[in-house]
Amino acid sequence: MNLRSILSVGPTLWGIGIFLVILGGSAPWIPGFLLTLVTGLLIWATLAYSLNLITGLVGYVSFGHVVFMAFGGYALAFGVGALNLHPVVGVALGAAVGLALALGIGLVTLRFRGVYFAIATLVIAVAALYIVLDIEELGDGKGIILNPAVEPLSVFYTILVTLAIEVGVTYAITHGRIGYGIRSIKGDEDAANTLGINAARIKLFVYALSGLFAGAAGGVYAWNVSGAFPYSSFSLTFSLQMLAMIVIGGMGTLLGPLIGTVAVYLPSQVFLTIPLLSGLQFTVIGLVVIIIALFVPGGIVGTLRKYIPEFRGMLE
Amino acid sequence: MADAALFLSDLALGVLLGCVFAVIAHGLNLIWGVAKVVNVAHGEFIMLGAYGAYFLNLWFGFNPLLSIPFDAAIGLGVGVLFYFGFLHRELRGKESMDLQSEMVTLVSTFGLSLVLINTAQKLWTPDNVGIPWSPGYVVFGPVQLPLGGLYVAIVSVSIIALSHVFLSKTYLGNAIRAHSQDIPAAQLVGINPTITASIGTAVGFGITMVGGALLTVWLPTGIFPAMGNLYAPISFVIVVLGGPGKMWGSLVGGLTLGVIINVGQLFLGNNLSLAEAAAFLILIPVLLLRPEGILR
Numbered sequence: 001m002n003l004r005s006i007l008s009v010g011p012t013l014w015g016i017g018i019f020l021v022i023l024g025g026s027a028p029w030i031p032g033f034l035l036t037l038v039t040g041l042l043i044w045a046t047l048a049y050s051l052n053l054i055t056g057l058v059g060y061v062s063f064g065h066v067v068f069m070a071f072g073g074y075a076l077a078f079g080v081g082a083l084n085l086h087p088v089v090g091v092a093l094g095a096a097v098g099l100a101l102a103l104g105i106g107l108v109t110l111r112f113r114g115v116y117f118a119i120a121t122l123v124i125a126v127a128a129l130y131i132v133l134d135i136e137e138l139g140d141g142k143g144i145i146l147n148p149a150v151e152p153l154s155v156f157y158t159i160l161v162t163l164a165i166e167v168g169v170t171y172a173i174t175h176g177r178i179g180y181g182i183r184s185i186k187g188d189e190d191a192a193n194t195l196g197i198n199a200a201r202i203k204l205f206v207y208a209l210s211g212l213f214a215g216a217a218g219g220v221y222a223w224n225v226s227g228a229f230p231y232s233s234f235s236l237t238f239s240l241q242m243l244a245m246i247v248i249g250g251m252g253t254l255l256g257p258l259i260g261t262v263a264v265y266l267p268s269q270v271f272l273t274i275p276l277l278s279g280l281q282f283t284v285i286g287l288v289v290i291i292i293a294l295f296v297p298g299g300i301v302g303t304l305r306k307y308i309p310e311f312r313g314m315l316e
Numbered sequence: 317m318a319d320a321a322l323f324l325s326d327l328a329l330g331v332l333l334g335c336v337f338a339v340i341a342h343g344l345n346l347i348w349g350v351a352k353v354v355n356v357a358h359g360e361f362i363m364l365g366a367y368g369a370y371f372l373n374l375w376f377g378f379n380p381l382l383s384i385p386f387d388a389a390i391g392l393g394v395g396v397l398f399y400f401g402f403l404h405r406e407l408r409g410k411e412s413m414d415l416q417s418e419m420v421t422l423v424s425t426f427g428l429s430l431v432l433i434n435t436a437q438k439l440w441t442p443d444n445v446g447i448p449w450s451p452g453y454v455v456f457g458p459v460q461l462p463l464g465g466l467y468v469a470i471v472s473v474s475i476i477a478l479s480h481v482f483l484s485k486t487y488l489g490n491a492i493r494a495h496s497q498d499i500p501a502a503q504l505v506g507i508n509p510t511i512t513a514s515i516g517t518a519v520g521f522g523i524t525m526v527g528g529a530l531l532t533v534w535l536p537t538g539i540f541p542a543m544g545n546l547y548a549p550i551s552f553v554i555v556v557l558g559g560p561g562k563m564w565g566s567l568v569g570g571l572t573l574g575v576i577i578n579v580g581q582l583f584l585g586n587n588l589s590l591a592e593a594a595a596f597l598i599l600i601p602v603l604l605l606r607p608e609g610i611l612r
Contacts, residue, residue, distance in 0.1 A: 240429075289426065
């Protein structure tokens, strides 16, 4: 990659890059409560981009993405709690666990298409909870509690770097040679196979990347809340919220997951602070998801591209 | 011999539980078979059925079995609304579901499930409630069975049998089956696709909500807004095990799951959570080896 091709990556990637750099540069001066909010936002954005890889780009709806996140969190909690690793190494361990798990699960479930894949991933996530409840090293049903000596800034920078890498990887695989393969699988998998595209290998590759980043995000999440607990880590709400984010932002786009995260996460936090509305945030998110799925395919980014011609060349 | 007695009673309980699992999955099976749509919000309609039974009990003192007709009526209405709200736009004028429409229905019904769970939590609080109804036990040799569970099992099997008779012996049922097999051919012989698909979906919802009411007999304190998160995956597994669109498939799948969960504990060292994991994971080999379901 020479300098010119790096400079000509397009306004969307530039925009996200500048946004992340500004966020990173100003972090030491952001007040504590706001930093917590932004860290949460970045964790969710990492998760949304991770689901976007398999569901948005390849078109395989996964309801069980939480499984990578949860095991990533457990990997960090186990690594830091039992092996005394540094939390950043723990996050790397979480990413490795997510990758390995995605390779294993993907090898089997990626053979199923459409709803069967969605159901298989959902069922694996539910079964994984019951298995973890029974593993003594992972704290049986109680989970693992870490010392809450968290430095907010190191959590923040870890997730910022992870997200930056993830966005870069998303850009690289959509613009590289493999991107054609991914698009053709989304369009018509059988036709792609006939044209000599190794669909099974491409799907597994993308799913593994997706598991890797979800595992890393899960690790950071566990680090941030100082522990991993079975019922909350494996809560299907996580999978559902990730899916809502990419549906609202725009599936399969480069900017969509970030926009969707902001659109889902910030209002939810506002709702939480108002007693009358607290608990209703998911009702509103659900209504928005229904409306977008039925009437506005493409989400926010897709709609902007459709109705404002100037954005067509800029947004991706 | 204590072990054999334990095995027998676990087996009997598994069969009873399997029957009620079968009926909660049966509604999903019908919708999946007729409209070729997987309703991700299925678990939430089970929850609504359970709450229907709970409130009928709270206000009028009905037992869960008495609340069946009311839940069924509500379910039929909700099913028609659901069809025209969520499915009609995607199914209208199409000869078969494509992947794009499948994605739209998956995502939109998933949004519906978010709405229903969280509205229910706001309305009825996230706490567990239950129906105090236990008609006693009946003893067969070494096996002691809860009478409530027995009634529910009988009703469940009758519902599945009735739906089988409805689909294979009545004109409307045959129309629904014809529609599910080949839409253009069904239209050629004068079957209105919208009416058949909406009736099929409505019947499916009616059975789902009745299933929720029947399930409450097994859950003395287990009715809560997020209960669908457990029973929806169970229903998905059952329908895939039996094969979508096969009426007896739900019974076969339900019995398989009920027996694995109850008898599996014995072989896995009295470990309920591992038995439940096994019951869910059986889906994977079935999908790999017999994607059309256990039944032929």
